[in-house]
Amino acid sequence: MMSGKEQGSLEIIVSECDEAIRWSEHGYPSMLARWHHHPEIEIHLIREGSGFMMAGDAMVPFHEGQVFMLGPNLPHNWISNLDAGQALAERDVLCQVHPNRLNALIRVFPEASRLYGLLRRSERAIALDGQSAAKAARLLEKMGRCVGFDKLIVLLNLLQVFADAPTDEWSCVVTPGYDCNVASNSERRINTVLSYIEEHLSEDVSLQTVAREISMSGPAFSRFFKQSAGVSFSDMVRRLRVAKACRLLDSTNYGISRIQAECGYVNTANFNRRFRQETGMTPSEYRRRHR
Incomplete structure (x- = not known):
């Protein structure tokens, strides 16, 4: 640990x-x-x-x-x-x-x-x-x-x-009081995690699965990731999924239901809620504004 x-x-x-x-x-x-x-x-x-x-x-x-x-x-x-x-x-x-x-x-x-x-x-x-x-x-x-x-x-x-x-x-952009005078042994693990998340965004990316990828227990990995990346594991997955959705909305003619699926969301209401949480607008509004 x-x-x-x-x-x-x-x-x-x-x-x-x-x-x-x-x-x-x-x-x-x-x-x-x-x-x-x-x-x-x-x-x-x-x-x-x-x-x-x-x-x-x-x-x-x-x-x-x-x-x-x-x-x-x-x-x-x-x-x-x-x-x-x-x-x-x-x-x-x-x-x-x-x-x-x-x-x-x-x-x-x-x-x-x-x-x-x-x-x-x-x-x-x-x-x-x-x-x-x-x-x-x-x-x-x-x-x-x-x-x-x-x-x-x-x-x-x-x-x-x-x-x-x-x-x-x-x-x-960094929270006041953030202390960066800390240990520095996490590069390999944190970059392995980020690569795994990006490669599996359309799937069910669970904390336990990713923890096993770097040989850590779930609770230890959760603490490690929050301390290393500054955000929780679930927040990171959500933000990367929404970032992918933004790119697909902007650069393709895919329907929103297809984009939702490619970004790992099964429930439309949940997709819309998470997208608005990150961007301040719905997927349809985002596409209209950026087109």
Whole structure:
């Protein structure tokens, strides 16, 4: 049995010897797209696709063009809504910098004192939208073409976009008081569970069945999953089912009864209730609005 609160595996960020800012990009699925954490602050752009973003104890929808800022050691992952065999070649672009570098900047330059509040907010994962997200996205893309001093200037401009964003263009998604300073042995198990759920969404995905997949008892698995993923197992299954329903409503002409079945719902009333709980509208309303 695993004890204490768990989070994803530690990712070791290796930068070049003459730089403190690491920029990278990758597709999805990818070995880099998993439940993990690292001591660096990360600014992350979703170039394409939609799905659910997990950070700490939060699980929220994400969409193309959205930009996030994640504080140090905050476990996170983005799960895209994809059909079997589908892939996104260049889904993610991101930069990472250790908070000690930014704290040193704040100590030396009083003009940078605004960053202190921003770094504290990033501990709860900042989601950026609207014009602020568009500006941040352009800067992140530009950073990939920069070296040396130019890369630092772009980073400072990026931080300014987050600091200046109007209140209707940013939000923190992690619960206040969430403690990410915890053990880090759960990556293999939590990622095995997420893969199993996604592969069996049209079936009866029971807690006991999934617990056996990772050789845990039902009660131990229930505690482990809630501590690791930030939501209960049943909440995760429901959200992934609704995410799949949203994708099918948006991208196919399937009837709602077929979509309901493909997402593992036998009872129509239950499907409608769960769908409204996650999206605030019925499946029919969702399809009309997104078409």
